[in-house]
Amino acid sequence: METAPMLTWTLQQEIPIPPDVTSLLVDGETAVASFSTFRDSATFTTRRLIVRDAQGITGKKVEIYSLPYSMISMWSSENAGMLDFNSEIELWTRAGHIKIKLAKGADIRRIDSLIAWAVLSVAKA
Numbered sequence: 656m657e658t659a660p661m662l663t664w665t666l667q668q669e670i671p672i673p674p675d676v677t678s679l680l681v682d683g684e685t686a687v688a689s690f691s692t693f694r695d696s697a698t699f700t701t702r703r704l705i706v707r708d709a710q711g712i713t714g715k716k717v718e719i720y721s722l723p724y725s726m727i728s729m730w731s732s733e734n735a736g737m738l739d740f741n742s743e744i745e746l747w748t749r750a751g752h753i754k755i756k757l758a759k760g761a762d763i764r765r766i767d768s769l770i771a772w773a774v775l776s777v778a779k780a
Contacts, residue, residue, distance in 0.1 A: 662720070662751070662753045662754070663753075663754045663755075663756065664692060664697060664706055664753070664754075664755050664756070665692060665693055665755075665756040665757070665758055666690040666691070666692060666697055666755055666756070666757050666758065666761050666766065667690060667691040667692065667693075667757075667758040667760055667761055668690065668691060668758075668760040668761060669688060669689065669690050669761075669762070669765065670689050670690060670691050670696065671689065672686040672688075672689045672698060673689060673696050673698070673707075676689070676696070676698050676705065676707075679705055679719065679721075680700060681702070683701075684700050684701050684702045684703075685700060685701050686698050686699075686700050687699045687700060687701060687769070688765075688769060690761060690766070692706065692707075692708070694708065694709040694710075695707040695708055695709045695717070699769045699773060701777060702723060702724065702777065703721050703722055703723045703724060704720075704721075704722040704724070704773070705719065705720070705721055705722075706719070706720040706722075707719050708720070722746075722748065722750075722753070724773040724774050724777050726748045726749045726750060727746050727747070727748050727770070727773075727774050728747050728748065728749065729746075729747040730744060730745060730746045730747065730767075730770050730774070731744070731745045732744045732763055732766075732767040733745075734763050741756055741757070742756075742757040742761065742763040743755065743756055743757065744757065744763070744766060744767065744770065746770075
């Protein structure tokens with residue numbers, strides 16, 4: 656039985672780590688890579704994925720999602736095909752199912768390797 660994704664995010668190109676992400680980190684945690692999203696950013700750290708989602712007309716309201724790597728139990732990646740222009744990564748977590756769409760310019764293999772590093776190396780440490 657197929658379940659609908661709980662959350663859907665769209666990642667675009669890789670960007671420098673946003674300076675305001677630093678205030679979200681705990682002791683011993685460092686930012687590794689960031690990607691732009693529709694209105695904000697998603698950052699892979701040494702412990703979790705942080706997605707900042709600016710909302711409203713002004714974008715001053717910000718919702719922050721924090722997904723510890725230890726919560727990810729499985730993932731899949733699907734690159735764009737001949738007639739399908741969208742790449743996707745899906746995460747199955749203890750909190751639910753998350754779909755990450757990748758816009759043109761986002762490197763699916765880079766993001767897939769970041770998730771593999773996070774789940775297989777970091778989460779086990």
